[in-house]
Amino acid sequence: MTELLLKYFRDKQQKAETEKIYDSQCPYCSMQCKMQLVEQKVVSRKTYKTIGKDNPTSEGRLCIKGLNAHQHALHKDRIKQPLMKVNGEFVTVSWEVALEQIKENFKKIQQQDGLDALSVYGSASITNEEAYLLGKFARVGLQTKHIDYNGRLCMGAAATGANQTFGVDRGFTNTIKEIPNTRCIILAGTNIAECQPTIMPYFERAKENGAYIIAIDPRETATTKLADMHLKNKPGSDVALANGLLKVIIENNLVDQAFIQDRTNGFEEVRELVTSIELEETAQLTGLTVEQIKQAATAFGQETSGMIFTARGIEQQINGTAAVRCFINILLATGKIGKTNSGFGAVTGQGNGQGAREHGQKSDQLPGYRSIENDEHREYIANVWGVNAQDLPRKGVSAYEMFEEIEQQKISGMFVMCSNPVVSNPNANFVKKALEQLKYLVVVDMFVSETAKLADIILPASSYLEDEGTMTNVEGRVMLREASFPLPGEVRHDWQIICDIAKALGKEQYFPYQSAEDIFEELRVASRGGRADYYGITYNRIRKEDGVLWPCPDPNESGTDRLFENSFAHEDGKAKMAAISHKLKIPKPIPSDAYPLFLTTGRVMSHYLTGEQTRKSPSLAARNIEAFMEVHPDTGLKYNLKESMLVKVESKQGSIVVRTKWSTTIRKDTVFVPFHWTESQNVNRLVSDELDPHCKMPGFKVSTVKISPVNR
Incomplete structure (x- = not known):
């Protein structure tokens, strides 16, 4: 027994002498997961691994990017002195x-x-x-x-929409801990399963607790699979959809009249606008059915608590600020903000x-x-x-x-x-x-x-x-x-x-x-x-x-867990609702004979932003070695394409060449290309320079393109 104890302490001491631990945080998404880099010296060689560290937001979880982040930081191509x-x-x-x-x-x-x-x-x-x-x-x-x-390319619309409506912009108005206890959740244009994977357990817990989850996205993703209802709307139709949902809520008397009167301005103008809308027109604009719109609106309106989360899907558009404000209108009309388990969340992209x-x-x-x-x-x-x-x-x-x-x-x-x-x-x-x-x-x-x-x-x-x-x-x-x-x-x-x-x-x-x-x-x-x-x-x-x-103005007081419990940040303490028609005179791409398909962009789990860092991590680069165009097989065949073949994607701004990827779940009028690649696969070459008039956000999520096989 004594020999075993001595061996145990010798091994422990040897490990301490050959192992170093460095605390840090993941450099990628806005979850900012805490982590530790473990450095071990084996003979004359150092090895590294990353482990999660407990914290209030991500609870010690890491995704595949975080686990391999150190690979780019230790890469041989790092610049280590000035270059001229x-x-x-x-x-x-x-x-x-x-x-x-x-x-x-x-x-x-x-x-x-x-x-x-x-x-x-x-x-x-x-x-x-x-x-x-x-x-x-x-x-x-x-x-x-x-x-x-x-950040203009990422959070501009959400920040501007929140500032205009609430008077201040903090991504989440509530803490992340409230998500599991809310009764209904709308995920508008957010693919958190791939963009912020370590937040997913909060939504999974919400579903386990009986929450009804509505996802809004032209594509089926790992996030929409979690939802009870998936509204697969046309790209760029989010203002029309939000107004249609609010019309149903108002006409079915699912609003909180006391909250509207005491805490908001502008409701009558919003009510007049949305009640004048015909749901049949909304259905046509969004590509949804009237019944789907009614079902989603009723589900959110009738619950005692609810949260709406928006992200780049509805924000990276030239009417992105308008879309954000229209979804916030729904929260304000139903009184689901400034209260326990009810609020708004702009899912921040960058770290x-x-x-x-x-x-x-x-x-x-x-x-x-x-x-x-x-x-x-x-x-x-x-x-x-x-x-x-x-x-x-x-x-x-x-x-x-x-x-x-x-x-x-x-x-x-x-x-x-x-x-x-x-x-x-x-x-x-x-x-x-x-x-x-x-x-x-x-x-x-x-x-x-x-x-x-x-x-x-x-x-x-x-x-x-x-x-x-x-x-x-x-x-x-x-x-x-x-x-x-x-x-x-x-x-x-x-x-x-x-x-x-x-x-x-x-x-x-x-x-x-x-x-x-x-x-x-x-x-x-x-x-x-x-x-x-x-x-x-x-x-x-x-x-x-x-x-x-934050806000935390006093060193002797706690930070603010929940915003707007008593008032909003405008001088009169009230939120400003906005009556915004889907017929806004904002130029937006509409499919034509020359460019018949919608193009939308987004992320894949293994890469981040322009991919400059993640492509330096072999474990991440191997998962997605090139860009691709996700397209419905019926659409692909219509344009003489085959699965996994090279395709030319063209807009008025330029062209790229990527490989096709069949998807039976994407809309037939829409194709999707991730934005992590460069040169001839840089999808941003196809995006117009038109900007949102309020926040100057480009319209990454809605372009029009034509597609054709490269080897005809």
Whole structure:
């Protein structure tokens, strides 16, 4: 027995000497699952594996992406020192040389073309500290109005719709813990099973508890299979569908009159509009039956509690803001918000899609969800930053519109941080040509992405394993990503890179930070009193409480679990309902003889965004090695296609070549292509540059195309 005990302790000690554990968070979706990287030394070789760590949101779960995320962070192709383009080829240079080149070229552009000729393109994958600092860098370091970020392509419609209706935007109005206890759920344009897999158990528990689940999606997905009812509507018909559902609810007296009277404005206008609609017309527009619309509306309206979740399916359209507001109308009319187990959820896409849009990366925004056009807001932030309010630029333009301004020669230099706009933007061919037109392009990334290939300087970014900072997840919980893995080579943190460039430009007095926590302490003050108030949140508190839900204005009070229990965020405390006709004069693609089919885009579980990171993970790349076009067999045969053959997909904007994938569950008038691939498989080459007039969201989810076999 003694020998066995000695062996046990020897083995335990040996394991401790050869094993290291690094805490982090998944770099991918908005669940921000906590994880640990386990490093083991076997002889002279190190091996790695990722395990989940318990936390209030994902409860220790990881999906296939999270389990293999470390593979891209440890990939041999990581950029580990600055690269400069010389005679068309990238060569390694020192940080000193890179920073000097950036200083000279940025100053030259501003002297020749003006301060606003420089622009900043940010990211929803960076930390709150870095998003905050990037906004400050644009307005104080560069003194340009031109800053926006890739969240415009993701959360723009949901954020704008919530702000217009509620007066504030936090993705979920309730905590994630309330989902299992609600009685009816509408999932509008969200494929959570593939996009946010670790949230699925909450909806599965809801179903086990008797909740009725309605899914709205032109395709059958792993998410719609969970639903009790699947409304397979035509792409782009979501405003019409939401109005039809509300018509049935009102006419069957399933509204909450007391809530409407006490807590909302605009109901009479909405009632007048939707009751004038003929359900037969709604059925024709949506491709559904009148009975389906009635059944879904009655199921939601008659229950005592309910939640509506929206995502890119209804939001990434040129009337996406309108669609979001129409679905929120249903919640308000039935009084299902601000109450236990009832509320709204915008299912955030990118890892820090929530936090990155709160603290100054948007062209019209200052930290704390303040407006850059509001003089009081400008004065407050100017005081925090130690500058004159009159020296702060006014608002610029949205992400895609910056590329249009490049073409118009209003912008001649750009700083891109942790984003790949050549692949992710609509009308992608145009975006590439615009970037090629720039006088100077600096890209911060981990790899030589399609955008980085066009750069004059590439600066090496740190990964999720190495870069400490806060992230705000899908339910508005501010979490601290502990990251202690050693930086490889000459890699620097994103916040350090911003500070280094600011110093090179002579603005070091405004960027004196020595750590991510230093930046967060300033962010707390900058957000104080704003709609997104983080003042009561500290690193120590996040560690102690495992995350804090904002708003949290007081360090001695708890965060806010449920919004709008007593009032909304507008001055009068009421929500603003919106009467929006499906006949809005917004241009939208309609199938024609030339382009007879709808095209919609989306994700697959094993890849993320432009795929630049996930394709560096062999375990993920092997699951989906190429893009595909999902098409109904009857439609495929009509256009002389066979399963698994190469097909040319064309729109007015361009063409791609992908392989067919038969699906008997997709609508016959619709094809689907995922957006994680580049070059000849980049589906965003087919997407129009028309934008939502309110949030400037491109219409990724509704295009019209024609299809034909490649080898005819």
